[in-house]
Amino acid sequence: MSDEEVKSLEEQEMQDKVISPEKTEEAKLKARYPNLGARPVGPDFLRKRLQKGQKYFDSGDYNMAKAKIKNKQLPSTPTEKTEITGEHIPTPQDLPQRKTSIVASKLAV
């Protein structure tokens, strides 16, 4: 590229920044996350949104593991309570307890 062409490209970029703060922000984001896809709201993103709340406790895995171990103790709960998927077989103690809010709302005081 000749010097003049480079200069006009730079000018165009500066123009873009002035005209569109959004595009500047986009450039910033892409610089930080080079693997970011072009479409932020694709089918995968939407499907994740639809599946909010999914927790994985497989009672089949749990019972199989219980049967295998038989009289031995079940694997003890790890300190990291969030790791109840993958290799670790969750036990009822692992699952976070969803208690109801027995306490009255503080707005009603």
Place this chain on the structure above:
Amino acid sequence: MAGPGGDMQWCFSQVKGAIDDDVAEADIISTVEFNHTGELLATGDKGGRVVIFQQEIENKNQPQFRSEYNVYSTFQSHEPEFDYLKSLEIEEKINKIRWLPQKNAAQFLLSTNDKTIKLWKISERDKRPEGYNLKEDDGRYKDPNSITSLQVPVLIPMDLMVEASPRRVFANAHTYHINSVSVNSDNETYLSADDLRVNLWHLEITDRSFNIVDIKPANMEELTEVITASEFHPHQCNTLVYSSSKGTIRLCDMRASALCDKHSKLFEEPENPSNRSFFSEIISSISDVKFSHNGRYMMTRDYLSVKIWDLNMENRPVETYQVHEYLRSKLCSLYENDCIFDKFECCWNGNDSVVMTGSYNNFFRMFDRGHRRDITLEASRENSKPMQVLKPRKVCTGGKRKKDEISVDSLDFNKKILHTAWHPQDNIIAVATTNNLYIFQDKVN
């Protein structure tokens, strides 16, 4: 905002909730709604609880003080559940509360979480029966052999008791998460909408629901948009609208066909393709849609603006108001901290002349349509002296910051006002910060 006698000024009236900074997740307010007369104000929270406030009768001795809202009833509407078949945790958070118009002495409201809608009856009891023949006053049954004479039980006055009871439970009709509930003007039916479907219910029938909109594609790989909000027209019982994550609003007429997949009108503002960026679709997603009281307009809220649409004109909004345009140059960090996905609601005042919506830093904005004026106010404990007039706030976007201004970088993005409500007749507003409910009213001169 000009009212009778000059500019309207907003004053602090009340604040409800705890002062401490450590907010329990259950205390996060998730919905606020006045009933049709404005006498009752309901809030729902993340803990599944509903609190209803009642406006006390005006104190005639002190004309400058408007009536106050005090706790009327509170109950646990929803509880957390676990769907074992789908391994899905169902939050108890109340997504929406909608009041039914009053038909008799009791009040009714619909409250919903992600999966289940409930119809609650709130009734007053101020008398109790006394003098039963077969029971003692404490409830124990009498020995029949000891009864020698008959008495007529009488109703005696007692301290007012407000009871809330679930009258209907509308369950198992939504695969996805319910975002909206809207009572029809026919006062017999209502709609509930989730990410992909809108269902029609009859208030008396809980075991059946009609699907009227279904945008689920046959192949989920082709999913491009979801339903974000839905509402019935205030007067036309056959008309409803639903908004999408792509910034479009579809109006459907239930007379046209049983399944309203084909819209009657499509409201969409054309976009300049050269302005398109990575963020365009995200910030165009509509987080709330509300018909005006007169039924001629509808308002939509997207991430940065509020738009007013004339129902007779589909190709562009008639008015656009910038809520916090200065955030456009912060979209990168707002995407990183997920704030770009915050769902702000919006509301009309009683005569559709002013619209209101929330922002960050506990700011909220009002746009006076007629006078082309807008104002930014703050809900804060620092401005909470009785009847203290709220000072307008201003965000400095660059360059020199004036004395009372706040710079964009100093805004607290954890202090978001997502839910606001306007009294249907008077200039009284309810503004929810994370865990506090503020009530403001205009200064009565």
